[in-house]
Amino acid sequence: MTEILTGASARSVDRLAQSLDRGLVPVAVFGDEQIYREELRKIFGHAWLFLGLEEEVSEVGDYVLRRMGEDEVIVSRGDDNNVHVLLNKCRHRGAVVCREDSGNTSNFMCPYHGWTYGNDGSWTGAPKRPRAYRQLDRTSWGLIKAPKVEVRWGLIFACLDPDGPSFEEYAGDALWYLRGFLGADSRGLHALGDPNRWITRTNWKSGSENFGGDNYHVATLHGSVSEIGVLPDFRDANEGNAQFDAGNGHGCTASANYAPSLGLTPFGFSQEVWDSFDKSDLDDDHFKFHETHLLLTFNFFPNFSVLRFLGAPDPDTGHVPNFLMVRTWQPVSPSQTEVWNWMCVYKAEPSEHYAAAYATGMQMMGPAGLLEQDDMAVWEGAAAAATSVMADMNGMEYNYQLGLEGMSAGGPADDLPGPVLGRHKSYSEENQRSFFKQWRKMMVEEA
Ligand code: FES
Ligand SMILES: [Fe+2]
Incomplete structure (x- = not known):
């Protein structure tokens, strides 16, 4: 155990190893200050984190500000045409070097004393350098880089983590899912505007554990969206849903596909649009998966x-809006999260689809979205509850027991495609248990 976790905080993390077998998670995991501080180092300091779309920095000199854990980073395209991820803290005295959310520049100049860095993070100069810094080793003073x-x-x-797993190793079987969702057209995604x-x-x-596996809440929490007729009736949705444990804490939930009933291809597009996709990255199992499951959520451990x-068909044209949303759950404090949300379409889609996709995405999952507000x-x-005195005095634990032996209907779903550890129909929280197993593994690893 590390020096940050002591006393009750350490015991909560230790206890998780046994309690997860019974489907129980100590409440402190969701709100303890020490645990949160440790997560920033052990989880966010070692995981592969999503930062944005390449098209946001498509030109040499383009940059955007993003976060890795609580650290702000500059994501830039350097003069070398590579993408660089730079800690936004001046090496001289730590002042924030870049204060614009996005832009294009050849250099970042710190406003305090004027140290200047190239768009690849290298140290390029300082005021009066010949008199001020006659012996400074410029190769040692560039911005810190991922x-x-x-x-x-x-x-x-x-x-x-320079010594951690490669992206392939870290993603494992999640690569197959990401390829099916995000690479259905090999040209990838186009974001409809800046992230909200x-x-x-x-x-x-x-947010992470919900997107990675929580089928069970949909019928209750979001039932009102069905009741008012905005979406099809999914109040019995658990019966048609499935859960896919992709390993390493990554998880997917998917609902039965209703695209064919709307005269659409399995991915929810008209035949003409679907024919224009470059589907060369998909394999036979991808097609089988999407024939049976279209609506989905996925969480790439930890927070992507x-x-x-x-969406509902347009009453005049019959067009069915189809959107992909990608987002991160950025830690701000034990009880605060900043959501970063990109509404996307595939690059292959015609631009006349954009307005309907964006409107549907915002209506459902924007900051004032019908589904989003329910969840928030x-x-x-x-x-x-994690900071409740009564909860603490009574050793309160959260219940993740759906799908444990003898507990729930449904069970394994070995008939479904996909290279996964486990597939579960209907009532299961196996994915959430896997999420917390990965979380604990990383929390107790030496770093
Ligand atoms: S803090 Fe940046 S130049 Fe001094
Ligand atoms: Fe939800």
């Missing part, structure tokens, strides 16, 4: 989530 950066399907991922951002009073794991959704309201509970 050692590992990968671009897949037009998405940028980075990892702060908003702060919620939740622990970051509430994907949602794929169809209830996710406050997990972090709040």
